[in-house]
Amino acid sequence: MVKQTIQIFCRVKPTKLKTGIYSVEEDENVTRSTIEFVQPRDSTDGYINNKKESYNFAFQKVFDQQVKQDDVFDHVAKGVVENVLSGYNGTIFAYGQTGSGKTFTITGGVEKYGDRGIIPRTLSYMFQKYDEDKEHVYTTEISYLEIYNESGYDLLDPRHEAAKLEDLPKVALMEDPDQNIHLRNLSLLPAQNEEEALNHLFLGDTNRLPMNQASTRSHCIFTIHITSREPGSATIKRSKLHLVDLAGSERVSKSQVGGQLLTEAKYINLSLHYLEQVIVALSDKKRQHIPYRNSMMTSVLRDSLGGNCMTTMIATVAVDKKNLDESISTCRFAQRVALIKNEATLNEELDPKLMILRLKKEVQGLKEELALVTGEVKTDQLTPEELQRLNELINAYLNDDDLEATLDAGGDMRKIQYCYHVLKKKVKERPEVSEVASVEEESSNNVSPGPVLSPAEVQRLREILQQRDNEISILVSMLKKERKRALQAESNSSTGNAVVQTQSEKPTYHRETYSTPQEEVVNARKNHQRSLRLIISYNVQILKTSGIKIDVEMSVGRQEAFELYKRDYTESQGILEQKELLKRRYEEAKKLGQEINDSRNELNQLKATLDRIRKQIAIQTTLDGNDSFDSNEREQATIAAMEETKASYKVSFNRLKAMKAEIDHLHHLLDKSRVQMHHDFDVWWESQSRNGDPRGRSNHQAWGTPPLSPMKSSKDNRGEVISPPPSGSLSPRESSLKSGRNALTDLRHTDRYSTDSGNTQRRHGSSDGSSRYTGSRPPPHNIPLTGDKDTDADILAFIKARETLMQRN
Numbered sequence: 127m128v129k130q131t132i133q134i135f136c137r138v139k140p141t142k143l144k145t146g147i148y149s150v151e152e153d154e155n156v157t158r159s160t161i162e163f164v165q166p167r168d169s170t171d172g173y174i175n176n177k178k179e180s181y182n183f184a185f186q187k188v189f190d191q192q193v194k195q196d197d198v199f200d201h202v203a204k205g206v207v208e209n210v211l212s213g214y215n216g217t218i219f220a221y222g223q224t225g226s227g228k229t230f231t232i233t234g235g236v237e238k239y240g241d242r243g244i245i246p247r248t249l250s251y252m253f254q255k256y257d258e259d260k261e262h263v264y265t266t267e268i269s270y271l272e273i274y275n276e277s278g279y280d281l282l283d284p285r286h287e288a289a290k291l292e293d294l295p296k297v298a299l300m301e302d303p304d305q306n307i308h309l310r311n312l313s314l315l316p317a318q319n320e321e322e323a324l325n326h327l328f329l330g331d332t333n334r335l336p337m338n339q340a341s342t343r344s345h346c347i348f349t350i351h352i353t354s355r356e357p358g359s360a361t362i363k364r365s366k367l368h369l370v371d372l373a374g375s376e377r378v379s380k381s382q383v384g385g386q387l388l389t390e391a392k393y394i395n396l397s398l399h400y401l402e403q404v405i406v407a408l409s410d411k412k413r414q415h416i417p418y419r420n421s422m423m424t425s426v427l428r429d430s431l432g433g434n435c436m437t438t439m440i441a442t443v444a445v446d447k448k449n450l451d452e453s454i455s456t457c458r459f460a461q462r463v464a465l466i467k468n469e470a471t472l473n474e475e476l477d478p479k480l481m482i483l484r485l486k487k488e489v490q491g492l493k494e495e496l497a498l499v500t501g502e503v504k505t506d507q508l509t510p511e512e513l514q515r516l517n518e519l520i521n522a523y524l525n526d527d528d529l530e531a532t533l534d535a536g537g538d539m540r541k542i543q544y545c546y547h548v549l550k551k552k553v554k555e556r557p558e559v560s561e562v563a564s565v566e567e568e569s570s571n572n573v574s575p576g577p578v579l580s581p582a583e584v585q586r587l588r589e590i591l592q593q594r595d596n597e598i599s600i601l602v603s604m605l606k607k608e609r610k611r612a613l614q615a616e617s618n619s620s621t622g623n624a625v626v627q628t629q630s631e632k633p634t635y636h637r638e639t640y641s642t643p644q645e646e647v648v649n650a651r652k653n654h655q656r657s658l659r660l661i662i663s664y665n666v667q668i669l670k671t672s673g674i675k676i677d678v679e680m681s682v683g684r685q686e687a688f689e690l691y692k693r694d695y696t697e698s699q700g701i702l703e704q705k706e707l708l709k710r711r712y713e714e715a716k717k718l719g720q721e722i723n724d725s726r727n728e729l730n731q732l733k734a735t736l737d738r739i740r741k742q743i744a745i746q747t748t749l750d751g752n753d754s755f756d757s758n759e760r761e762q763a764t765i766a767a768m769e770e771t772k773a774s775y776k777v778s779f780n781r782l783k784a785m786k787a788e789i790d791h792l793h794h795l796l797d798k799s800r801v802q803m804h805h806d807f808d809v810w811w812e813s814q815s816r817n818g819d820p821r822g823r824s825n826h827q828a829w830g831t832p833p834l835s836p837m838k839s840s841k842d843n844r845g846e847v848i849s850p851p852p853s854g855s856l857s858p859r860e861s862s863l864k865s866g867r868n869a870l871t872d873l874r875h876t877d878r879y880s881t882d883s884g885n886t887q888r889r890h891g892s893s894d895g896s897s898r899y900t901g902s903r904p905p906p907h908n909i910p911l912t913g914d915k916d917t918d919a920d921i922l923a924f925i926k927a928r929e930t931l932m933q934r935n
């Protein structure tokens with residue numbers, strides 16, 4: 127059992143402003159850091175601040191603004207993961223106000239590969255550890271739970287994308303008589319490798335994207351369930367690692383919200399309040415009752431708080447002046463958490479199935495022993511399985527050349543009798559042994575008694591002997607030929623000719639004496655193919671995942687509008703940068719692949735050369751009794767060259783492996799953007815049809831511009847209802863788009879001022895200067911073409927899309 131208080135860390139979110147309200151002090155000797163907040167006494171707001179001036183909080187470590195994700199992972203998560211692999215439960219949770227960097231720390235940022243957070247790094251590290259540990263077999267399963275307004279949802283439920291949040295089955299809490307919590311309706315998906323585990327993470331994250339507008343206002347718990355056992359052992363270790371991203375911790379009064387947001391804020395405040403209550407109760411040694419059951423989150427995390435778990439908290443703080451109060455309250459909360467002591471025990475248990483098998487075998491053995499001792503005679507027939515097993519034992523016994531070999535059929539007399547019976551039968555089946563024995567005896571009176579053989583067997587042995595003689599003479603003649611060839615090659619190489627192995631020189635009977643490089647090449651090839659397979663299956667997975675969304679049936683008009691929307695969207699700066707980076711990485715990967723191929727070919731050639739040199743040495747040693755110094759030197763030089771090539775092969779191979787992980791990650795990010803784009807389009811489309819006239823047009827605008835892309839918008843924007851900007855006011859993104867490219871903006875503009883071109887529709891100006899169609903037929907499209915081929919094609923496509931839509935409505 128390991129007794130340990132909850133470890134607390136603090137992370138400061140980077141800010142561009144110079145705040146001057148905090149400082150960090152490291153104490154290397156005691157591996158502690160302190161963060162100090164200074165509340166300015168003078169106030170620019172016109173009133174005097176009488177609060178305490180300075181607040182100090184100690185943490186295991188404070189990560190200041192510049193600290194990168196890998197450092198945070200190394201300090202916070204590595205140790206926890208190692209404990210989890212040894213069979214202890216672990217929890218890492220992030221706590222802090224909205225926008226302070228909880229998600230960034232736990233899951234990661236969406237812009238760079240280096241921004242990967244604790245979850246993807248943990249998965250990577252775990253699978254790397256599995257590979258290194260040859261003594262255990264591990265299995266991994268993943269679950270991903272979201273708690274929103276006190277209800278649990280399964281983020282890995284494939285129906286998540288298609289259904290509305292409220293239509294999904296809720297995750298229910300169940301408690302067994304030992305007060306263990308079980309979660310019903312929460313998927314537990316197996317992950318055979320890092321890629322599969324990451325796919326689960328990305329699927330969950332995609333489901334968590336602001337489709338339900340809840341991501342910042344929900345708690346998310348990503349759990350890795352690990353089982354490990356030594357092969358053949360009945361003992362299994364089961365452990366869990368919860369990685370928790372809590373909802374923002376700010377107070378309702380400050381959030382100044384109403385309606386749905388107020389309800390959410392209340393739930394968050396309530397559940398964080400219950401978390402606080404649990405923590406206060408736990409840190410108060412006298413308290414008997416810990417109110418875990420008050421909220422779903424505290425029930426799920428019961429073991430992580432004051433139970434069988436090694437728990438770590440990361441307090442995330444934003445150090446702008448306006449966030450000072452929240453930052454201080456986050457740190458205060460952390461100090462209370464640090465008082466809680468957990469008692470983590472090793473979660474070992476015996477595998478019931480293996481145990482039963484073992485006990486059954488033992489019982490059987492004991493019964494047989496007992497029967498032997500008591501002389502009890504069993505009368506029932508042996509089963510076919512028992513007979514087969516006995517036959518196998520008898521055959522193994524007879525085929526064993528060791529004279530000391532034994533035949534152990536156990537203590538069951540029926541089995542012993544069966545063995546005697548079979549052996550007797552085999553002896554009887556042999557040809558006239560006694561006759562042959564007497565002949566042999568007569569012919570060789572003084573020869574030591576050897577095995578007694580039948581004439582047929584003697585004949586067979588003679589034939590084999592003849593065969594062997596023939597083989598030997600063939601081998602000798604080959605050896606001679608080989609010697610000639612070797613000498614020839616030797617003279618070639620000494621006259622400066624390159625030693626080239628011809629087809630006929632391929633070793634035919636030469637036994638492998640040095641197989642490492644060959645194995646290396648074969649392994650490398652296997653690994654390469656495996657990687658390819660992984661990439662392919664991974665991509666198929668992605669297509670499947672995103673396919674759910676893409677497959678949603680769209681009307682033709684909507685589809686075409688979507689095509690336009692998509693084109694603009696995918697040209698947003700963030701996505702373009704990701705694509706560019708991905709392209710660069712592919713090019714680098716291609717180069718590395720080429721390097722690997724080159725090294726592999728070189729290795730093959732060197733191996734062939736080495737084989738030949740060794741053959742020469744062998745022949746020389748056989749014929750002359752000694753090997754030449756020159757050959758030995760060449761052998762050493764070839765080995766050295768092979769080592770060098772192998773080393774550079776390994777370097778390229780490892781770099782390619784790392785790059786593959788990065789490429790996978792970039793694909794995931796792009797995939798996320800795609801799902802986000804579908805969502806943004808849906809929201810935009812919905813808002814158009816909600817706000818607009820029966821034909822789906824808005825009062826204010828014919829077609830709004832797409833909202834900011836997720837790559838550009840920070841998560842600070844998350845949670846706001848995405849709606850297009852009001853007519854007339856161009857969004858920053860709009861204005862940055864090339865005028866010829868933005869058909870949507872052009873059209874809106876044109877639509878407002880277009881004139882009736884002989885159509886019968888009536889058009890009324892509206893108060894905001896836009897116009898509305900009131901006729902039943904599609905409006906006219908008096909849109910001046912620009913002369914630019916691409917833009918005009920866009921405009922025409924758009925017109926078509928709108929007409930289809932109008933007709934549909």
Ligand SMILES: Nc1ncnc2c1ncn2[C@@H]1O[C@H](COP(=O)(O)OP(=O)(O)OP(=O)(O)O)[C@@H](O)[C@H]1O
Nearest residue numbers: 139224225226227228229230235342373374840841
């Ligand atoms: N250490 C950091 N380095 C760079 N960017 C960061 C860091 N921490 C946070 N950010 C950025 O700040 C924004 C808000 O962070 P994040 O979404 O992680 O906050 P949060 O605490 O999870 O908020 P919420 O409570 O709303 O979920 C994001 O755009 C994120 O990328």
